[in-house]
Amino acid sequence: MTEPSTTRRFWQNPPWTGAKPKYRLGLAPIAKERWFTQPISEDVLQHKQRMLSSQYDTVVAVMDGDESQAAQRQLSEYLPAEPVHEDPIANMALTVDDDLCIMQTNDEQRLIAGCVCSPSYWNIGAKIGQPLRQIHAPVTTMNEKIGDPIERFISRAPLLQPFERVNWFIHADTERWHPVPEALPETPVATWHIRSERETLCRFSDQYLLFTIHTRFAPLAAIAHYPEAQADLLRTIQGLDDEETDYFGGTVKCQMIEDYLRALS
Numbered sequence: 019m020t021e022p023s024t025t026r027r028f029w030q031n032p033p034w035t036g037a038k039p040k041y042r043l044g045l046a047p048i049a050k051e052r053w054f055t056q057p058i059s060e061d062v063l064q065h066k067q068r069m070l071s072s073q074y075d076t077v078v079a080v081m082d083g084d085e086s087q088a089a090q091r092q093l094s095e096y097l098p099a100e101p102v103h104e105d106p107i108a109n110m111a112l113t114v115d116d117d118l119c120i121m122q123t124n125d126e127q128r129l130i131a132g133c134v135c136s137p138s139y140w141n142i143g144a145k146i147g148q149p150l151r152q153i154h155a156p157v158t159t160m161n162e163k164i165g166d167p168i169e170r171f172i173s174r175a176p177l178l179q180p181f182e183r184v185n186w187f188i189h190a191d192t193e194r195w196h197p198v199p200e201a202l203p204e205t206p207v208a209t210w211h212i213r214s215e216r217e218t219l220c221r222f223s224d225q226y227l228l229f230t231i232h233t234r235f236a237p238l239a240a241i242a243h244y245p246e247a248q249a250d251l252l253r254t255i256q257g258l259d260d261e262e263t264d265y266f267g268g269t270v271k272c273q274m275i276e277d278y279l280r281a282l283s
Contacts, residue, residue: 037253116230136194
């Protein structure tokens with residue numbers, strides 16, 4: 019069977035190409051037409067609808083007060099949506115593949131509203147109201163590497179110019195709902211998946227910035243056909259520091275991935 023072109027493009031230029039460090043800023047400007055991925059795909063829509071109907075308070079969080087409501091109203095000028103749920107951020111999230119988070123751009127840079135149905139090792143309820151540096155606190159070295167640059171970016175970002183980066187993990191499955199770290203998988207590494215997260219940041223007013231996350235999956239076994247991707251991934255995993263290794267899944271998991279990649283080569 020012919021490999022889909024989107025899959026081939028991913029493996030020809032995965033987010034770790036050139037053995038890039040796992041935790042880096044890596045933002046690049048994109049055309050405003052590429053800010054959101056619309057229309058929402060059917061599988062993501064069904065997932066979001068299930069999450070919003072079964073555990074709304076787990077996937078939606080907004081700060082109390084007028085500021086959060088004002089920010090959501092401003093964002094709705096760019097993402098109009100039917101008023102299905104009480105919070106505009108939830109309604110807007112049903113129009114795009116992306117999860118949505120609104121951040122302040124002032125000195126506090128707090129997370130003031132969000133709808134996150136596909137988290138990887140975090141949940142919106144635990145982060146709402148926190149400044150960016152505190153949100154990244156579980157990995158101290160992440161703050162050391164990108165804390166200052168991302169804070170400067172948020173405070174100085176040009177109006178209505180979206181920027182894009184790609185984050186990624188390796189999971190044993192393609193479940194979208196991973197609010198806490200998973201246990202060490204018991205399945206063979208060849209059955210695991212790359213979880214790729216396209217993230218965008220765009221300042222949509224003087225006071226607020228939108229952070230979006232679009233989650234996609236690729237079977238790790240496909241890397242067998244891409245020697246450069248194998249070598250780069252091995253070097254990137256080996257380059258994780260202790261805290262990054264723990265956050266990524268632990269020493270044993272990383273060693274299993276390294277052994278798998280060496281066996282392929």
